[in-house]
Amino acid sequence: xxxxxxxxxRLLTPLGVMILPAAAMAQAFEAPPSFNAxxxxxxxxxxxxxxxxxxxxxxxxxxLYDIATPYGEVDAQGDAIAQMRINELKALAxxxxxASSDTFAKSLVNAGxxxxxxxxxxxTNPIGTIKGTLSGIGSMFDRIGAGLNxxxxxxxxxxxxxxxxxxxxxxxxxxxxxxxxxxxxxxxxKLKQLSEAAALGGLAVTGALIxxxxxxxxxxxxxxxxxxxxxxxxxxxxxxxTAAQILDLNRKKLTEMGVPQELIDALLAxxxxxxxxxxAMVAAIDSLKSVQGRAVFFDAAAAADARSNAYFMRRQAxxxxxxxxxxxxxxHIVTLGGLPFLVAKDGRFITVAPIxxxxxxxxxxxxxxxxxxxxxxLVAKSxxxxxxxxxxTVLAKRRLKALGWTxxxxxxx
Numbered sequence: 001x002x003x004x005x006x007x008x009x010r011l012l013t014p015l016g017v018m019i020l021p022a023a024a025m026a027q028a029f030e031a032p033p034s035f036n037a038x039x040x041x042x043x044x045x046x047x048x049x050x051x052x053x054x055x056x057x058x059x060x061x062x063x064l065y066d067i068a069t070p071y072g073e074v075d076a077q078g079d080a081i082a083q084m085r086i087n088e089l090k091a092l093a094x095x096x097x098x099a100s101s102d103t104f105a106k107s108l109v110n111a112g113x114x115x116x117x118x119x120x121x122x123x124t125n126p127i128g129t130i131k132g133t134l135s136g137i138g139s140m141f142d143r144i145g146a147g148l149n150x151x152x153x154x155x156x157x158x159x160x161x162x163x164x165x166x167x168x169x170x171x172x173x174x175x176x177x178x179x180x181x182x183x184x185x186x187x188x189x190k191l192k193q194l195s196e197a198a199a200l201g202g203l204a205v206t207g208a209l210i211x212x213x214x215x216x217x218x219x220x221x222x223x224x225x226x227x228x229x230x231x232x233x234x235x236x237x238x239x240x241x242t243a244a245q246i247l248d249l250n251r252k253k254l255t256e257m258g259v260p261q262e263l264i265d266a267l268l269a270x271x272x273x274x275x276x277x278x279x280a281m282v283a284a285i286d287s288l289k290s291v292q293g294r295a296v297f298f299d300a301a302a303a304a305d306a307r308s309n310a311y312f313m314r315r316q317a318x319x320x321x322x323x324x325x326x327x328x329x330x331x332h333i334v335t336l337g338g339l340p341f342l343v344a345k346d347g348r349f350i351t352v353a354p355i356x357x358x359x360x361x362x363x364x365x366x367x368x369x370x371x372x373x374x375x376x377x378l379v380a381k382s383x384x385x386x387x388x389x390x391x392x393t394v395l396a397k398r399r400l401k402a403l404g405w406t407x408x409x410x411x412x413x
Contacts, residue, residue, distance in 0.1 A: 029361055032058040035063060047093065049069055050086065052066075061355050063390075076308070077136065080354045081307075087178065092190055107201065113200060137355075168198040169192065227286070228283055257285070259295040267301060272305065280314055291332065291342065303338075330344055334378065336378075348382070351384075354389050355389065356390035358388060359396050360396045368399075372404065
């Protein structure tokens with residue numbers, strides 16, 4: 001260090017000013033870690049029709065998955081989306097066995113239909129993916145914080161393509177534990193193919209369409225079971241109600257919660273949510289009966305401009321509902337830096353979020369500093385708790401503690 005630099009250090013250190021060399025400054029952040037796919041809790045790395053590529057990258061908040069399938073490479077931003085896709089791929093493998101089974105072929109012949117039209121392995125165009133180094137979660141927080149919450153308004157009618165979802169398809173999807181309004185193209189095509197065959201041939205979904213022994217119940221359902229909408233379970237909604245009926249129930253419940261009509265319209269028009277996502281999210285937030293400001297959550301949810309972001313908001317709603325049932329000491333919902341938080345009676349700010357892998361990158365640091373600034377603007381010298389479904393690095397935990405946050409890892413999801 002030069003003589004001048006030594007003098008500056010001696011002069012500025014008593015004043016609380018720290019001068020760090022370039023090497024030390026470089027250590028202020030860390031590279032986001034990668035993970036062995038076989039060791040990530042809740043992720044089955046291989047299946048009959050997929051392989052999760054390893055290592056799995058992360059971006060400071062979420063894990064970024066690449067899943068190899070016969071239909072093309074599938075990307076999934078976050079553990080929750082990866083689990084949903086794997087669930088759908090397992091269901092798809094079973095459904096393709098049904099479509100290729102002798103039992104199903106004979107059922108079609110008896111119904112006067114040509115089995116060649118409805119059986120055989122599903123052929124689709126490869127699924128195109130755009131690899132990114134960052135998930136869309138952080139940028140969504142920015143849009144919420146800036147008040148740009150009208151993602152749904154410019155989209156087509158929320159019913160649109162959902163009108164073609166038949167009762168046969170709904171029953172079939174629920175039997176195999178998947179969302180009947182799935183956005184996964186290969187599963188969407190197979191559900192359409194088999195439900196059409198059932199409708200034209202008068203086949204019972206519970207008959208030829210579960211010809212694979214043990215098919216029903218093998219796939220773990222990704223439908224919420226913790227909350228109900230108008231005393232109707234989410235699985236029953238998926239099985240028995242049309243998209244229009246589900247949207248009407250959502251609209252009714254949102255109105256009862258005092259959500260402004262313009263926000264309700266924008267939210268229900270946002271096609272990044274399936275009707276089942278919306279019902280699960282609305283039911284979860286409705287369960288926070290004593291919490292004020294629940295419309296604030298839906299203002300944030302309306303900003304979701306990608307499927308992964310919408311599913312993040314649905315899962316966060318379910319996690320917040322579970323936390324409320326455990327503790328029941330919350331008074332308000334607020335957003336800090338774009339992320340919804342519950343305010344406890346003792347003044348602490350608490351959130352539970354489906355965040356996989358927190359590391360102290362430049363981007364994640366900026367995100368948590370935005371949460372902190374917003375928190376301190378509401379309540380000076382306040383503290384809070386960030387509960388995540390995943391894990392955090394040692395450096396991230398140390399930096400968050402300095403900002404007044406306690407981070408709790410591996411929150412039950």
